Amino acid sequence: MRALRAVAASLLGLVLVLGMAWSAPATAGAAEPTAYVAITFTAMTPSLPDRNDPKATVTLQGTVTNTGKSELSNLQAVFWRSFDPIQDSEGMAAALASPADEPLGYRAADYYENIPSESDRTLAPKKSTDFSVTIPMSALKLPSIDAIYLLGIHIRGRLVPNGPDITLGRGRVFAPVVSGEPDNAAQLSTLVVLDSRPSLVRQGVFADDHLATELGPDGRLTALLDAAETPDASFAVDPNLIEELQTMRAGYQVLRPDGQTEAGTGQSAAGRWLADYTRMARTQTGYRLLYGHPDISALVHAGMTSVVDNGETAAKAVTTTSALPLLAMPASGQADQQTVEYLAGLKPAAIVLDDSTTAQTRPLLAGPNGVPLLNTAATSVGGGPGPDPSDTPVQIRQRTLSESWLEAGAAGPADTIGQLRVIRTRAQARSSTSEVTAPWLKREPLSRLLDSTPASWPERYRYPESAAQKELTQTQLGGVGRLVAGYRVLADLLVRPADVELEADAAPARAASTSWRSRPDLWARFVDPQQARLDDVQHAAVTIIATPRVVTSAHRVQFPVTVRNTLPRSIDDPQRNAVQVRLRFTSANSQRLTVTIPADEQRQLQMIPADAGVTTNAQVEAQTNGTVGVTAQAYTMDGTPVGAPVPIEVKATQAGTIGWLIAIAAGIVLVGTSALRIRQVARERSRDGAAAEPPADPSDGTDPTSEPHPAQTVPPPSETDRGDAPRDPESLDV
Incomplete structure (x- = not known):
């Protein structure tokens, strides 16, 4: 019995082990438990x-x-x-x-x-x-x-x-x-980022009305502005946001899906927000972002840094923010060495990077060209732990307190430690306005952190492929390039290119905004109306009016051509939208016929007022009779075709008249000359014959004054007058 009990116990143990081994896979791989x-x-x-x-x-x-x-x-x-x-x-x-x-x-x-x-x-x-x-x-x-x-x-x-x-x-x-305090204190600096997805597609017109929502009582921008006003907080503002809100405050329209516009709803809210911003900026430490908050990494890697440079020119026109020092912030704080070095060349007050890029914990690091790097722990404002929703203000605040306590406890007495919290979302903003205080935390403005000595480090930047894949796509970058080219054509077309230079600097920077990452549909909705407008300018702003068929009746003739400017006229500024073009004609057979614009006529096309036309004369040079096709095309001063080409059929009907007249006149001269010469020779022969005849003998009974008989006057040719004997050279002229 004891042996049986032992065997039974062994079998039972084996069954339990096997059962546990069998059931383990069912629970070991479990992730989040099912939630209802x-x-x-x-x-x-x-x-x-x-x-x-x-x-x-x-x-x-x-x-x-x-x-x-x-x-x-x-x-x-x-x-x-x-x-x-x-x-x-x-x-x-x-x-x-x-x-x-x-x-x-x-x-x-x-x-x-x-x-x-x-x-x-x-x-x-x-x-x-x-x-x-x-x-x-x-x-x-x-x-x-x-x-x-x-x-x-x-x-x-x-x-x-x-x-x-x-x-x-x-x-x-x-x-x-906790019951005690760490030996060291952590410096906590809060940076509130005031930006939003660009929406201005042209003067006074927005792609959508999302800013009105963000400016509402419970909106993101309202919460961010409240967070920026908390003691010792700092802010960084996108000049483009201020410019768009100023446009909204003056009254604006919003594009509908059908291309028409309707009145926006955020005019008064924009005015209130701007007033609150002005009051806040007087007391808080402020910085400005790059105009439009462009995707720096994508533009640097694509060789399109001129978009950023031109955006900086546009930022100077926003006087509300132009005096603020620049703070460079790559998307998600991720950048490689090439991008960081380009940003350092802009001479910002600092470059903000995530600790996943630097692999460092200290808040201020040495950077290239003497530009310091602000090292942020981006995950500290990520909230948690799960399950979702885990990014509530409560969870964000509690995580910040917890991580700062761990950091302060791990630091030595001589270590300079701190944390930079970057606030972007509504939840993060609400958490920052909540009570984030602790005995081990010392809140300081960002300027105080920048005044400290940056820590040395190996300056090796981590930029994994996963980060590169988040950049703006090639399609989006191509669209930005087309905007640049379109504005270049428009500026070259206008008599006063300065009228669009600011818009040409700003629009590509907005189109390259970090906001468009992983948002191709919203990006297209924003960029397409702008590109369509530029395409319309290039294809239809200039029209050529000319007769479709020209008939010439001379070797060189002129016919009128009108070049019309279809851009809208400004009552307050008559020269606004005036254009300048060159008009050229391409002949299907330039050997037979050409059409040109004389220089004095071409000069008339260098000032065509808006909604008006200028008529000039084209000159035809025809070498032969016949019909030749000619195409008229307008070009910018830089040689880009604008407007639609216009075909003209030119028929030369008397192109050879002058030549025939010259030939006929030459023939008449030749015939006349020949006749005169024949007559002259005849007279000379008559004189020679008279001299050879002997005087008449009066004794033969003839009258010496009578005409001689032809037979007697012209003797028959002798043998020596035939054959190879030389002939009278005068006979060759007859």
């Missing part, structure tokens, strides 16, 4: 729980949303905590990467709230309700170790009526629970 609700934290008080006060409490507040398709019942919000202390950055990283049920932690079953209410504990699909749960610090029973702990809420309830109670969802926050 989403928990959004709205408050945690206090942000630093006091373990030394026996009466201290902690309260978590938030919203629960039923994300499933079925009604939930018997709902209850229960306080939860983990007893695992987090005392270093590795522990923070592990907690951020962990699923919501790792560690499992413990629910404080006695501290809960029935939701939505005691009398109604059901929640329909897509509906939300609030919760608020408070627990005494003593009831948390946390280890007596100064550390970061995870606190949270579990939502318990039923998926089906009368079913079992299960955990429907989880939410977690970081909480520093």
Whole structure:
């Protein structure tokens, strides 16, 4: 029996081992547990729980949303905590990467709230309700170790009526629970970035009205402006944002999908925001961003840095921000050495990089050409831990407090430590206006950090392929290049190119904005109307009016040609939109016929007022009769064709008349000359014959004055007059 029991025990152990081995794969690969609700934290008080006060409490507040398709019942919000202390950055990283049920932690079953209410504990699909749960610090029973702990809420309830109670969802926050202070303090500098996706497509017209939403009472730009006003905060503003808001304040239109426009809705909101900005900027430390916040890395790698340079020219025209020092901020703080060196050449006050690029922890680093690098921990404003939503202001604030405590505790007494928080989103802005204070934190403006000595480092920049793939696409960069070319043609066409130089500098920088990363549809909606307008200018701003058929009746004739400027006229400025062109004709057979514009006539085309035309004369040179096709084309002064080519048929009908007249006259002269010569020879022969005849003998009875008989006057030729005997040379002229 003992032997059988031993065998049975061995078999049972084997079965258990095999069972565990068999079942392990079913749970080992589990990530986030299934959730039927989403928990959004709205408050945690206090942000630093006091373990030394026996009466201290902690309260978590938030919203629960039923994300499933079925009604939930018997709902209850229960306080939860983990007893695992987090005392270093590795522990923070592990907690951020962990699923919501790792560690499992413990629910404080006695501290809960029935939701939505005691009398109604059901929640329909897509509906939300609030919760608020408070627990005494003593009831948390946390280890007596100064550390970061995870606190949270579990939502318990039923998926089906009368079913079992299960955990429907989880939410977690970081909480520093400490009794002492670190030996060192961390400097906390906050930089609020005031920018937005560009929208201005032409003077007074916007691609959409998203700025009106961002300027609303609960909008992103409103929250960011509030954050910039907090004590010791600094701000960096995009000059393009100020320019667009100034345009909105003056009244603006918004493009509709059909190409028509309608009145925008943010005029008054833009005026209020600009007034609040002006008041804030008087007291806070401010910087300006590159105009349009362009994708520096993409433009540098594509050899298109002139877009950035021209944007800086446009920034000078925004007087509200032109005096602020430049702060260069590559997208996501990621850049390679080539990009950083280009930015250093712009002489900014600093270049803001993410610590994933530098692999450094110190907040201020030495950079190229004496330009310092502001080293940010971008993840510190990323919120967490999960599950989503994990970027609430509460979670962002608690993470900042936790990471700064770890940094201060790890630093030596002589170490200069700190953290730069870059605020871009509404949630980040709300967290920065919340109470982010702690004994180990010292809030300083950014200028104070820049006044310190930058730390030396190897200056090796990490820019992985994953970062390069986020840059603007080749299609987008090609579109930016076409805008540049289109404005170049427009400027060359106008008599006063300065009228569009500012727009030509600004538009490509807006089109190359970092805002367009991973947004090709929005980018096309913004760029296409601008490119269509430039194409229309090149193809239709100048028209040629000429008769389609010209008939000449002479070797050289002229015919009129009118060049018309179709650009709109300005009543206040008659010279605005005036154009200058060169007119050229291309002949299908230049050997037979050419058409040119004389220089004095060409000069008339160097000032064609808007909505008007200038008529000049074209000169035809025809060498032979016949019909030749000619094409008239207008060009800018730089040689770019503008407007549509116009075909003209030129028929020369008497191109050889002069030649024939000369030939006929020459023939008449020849005939006349020949006749005169014949007559002259005849007379000479007559005289010679008379001299050879002997005088008449009066004795023969003839009259000496009578005409001689021809037979007697012209003797018959002798033998010597025939054959090869030389002939009278005078006979060759007859």
